[in-house]
Amino acid sequence: MDGYVIGPLPVELLPQAAALEKVCFSMPWSEELLRRALADPHQLWLGAVAGGRLLGYAGMQTVLDEGYVDNIAVDPAYRRRGVASALLGRMLEQARAAGLAFLTLEVRESNLGAIALYERFGFRRVGRRRGYYEKPREDAILMTVTLGGA
Numbered sequence: 001m002d003g004y005v006i007g008p009l010p011v012e013l014l015p016q017a018a019a020l021e022k023v024c025f026s027m028p029w030s031e032e033l034l035r036r037a038l039a040d041p042h043q044l045w046l047g048a049v050a051g052g053r054l055l056g057y058a059g060m061q062t063v064l065d066e067g068y069v070d071n072i073a074v075d076p077a078y079r080r081r082g083v084a085s086a087l088l089g090r091m092l093e094q095a096r097a098a099g100l101a102f103l104t105l106e107v108r109e110s111n112l113g114a115i116a117l118y119e120r121f122g123f124r125r126v127g128r129r130r131g132y133y134e135k136p137r138e139d140a141i142l143m144t145v146t147l148g149g150a
């Protein structure tokens with residue numbers, strides 16, 4: 001899909017991000033939590049924006065040379081048009097540029113769409129956290145991509 005820009009998630013779009021959290025997740029982050037995350041210098045938050053509308057966003061935090069992807073969500077009206085891929089691609093670019101050794105994330109075992117997306121970007125299943133999620137209770141699959149920077 002054309003016509004949107006990927007860049008740092010603008011703070012003024014946080015209400016839209018919080019609204020998307022509610023649509024996309026059963027345990028949504030609040031606007032306040034997102035605001036604190038955005039202000040954290042060890043976190044990178046990207047948004048896909050078209051004419052002031054937030055189509056999707058992605059967040060990552062770093063600990064030393066490790067990156068941990070927290071949230072990635074796309075407005076249901078704009079899915080399957082490459083928005084998450086554009087966000088994840090940019091996140092990987094920036095992670096490589098920052099010299100991170102790898103990126104890791106957790107995903108619900110039943111979230112086959114997200115797992116397929118992550119596999120496309122080279123993430124591989126490396127583990128499982130039993131009963132990690134609530135609402136409903138479910139295992140997390142742990143996925144990692146090595147960036148080979150370090």
Ligand SMILES: CC(C)(COP(=O)(O)OP(=O)(O)OC[C@H]1O[C@@H](n2cnc3c(N)ncnc32)[C@H](O)[C@@H]1OP(=O)(O)O)[C@@H](O)C(=O)NCCC(=O)NCCS
Nearest residue numbers: 024072073074079080081082083084085107113114116117
């Ligand atoms: C997962 C999510 C971020 C994908 O966003 P998206 O913008 O639709 O993803 P893309 O268009 O970039 O998809 C790229 C590829 O990923 C895979 N994929 C994405 N969604 C899929 C789905 N629902 N079913 C199967 N494959 C899917 C496909 O291979 C797709 O390529 P294709 O459309 O050419 O077949 C979006 O569905 C979402 O916000 N879901 C709710 C929140 C969530 O589950 N986030 C992940 C938590 S770990």
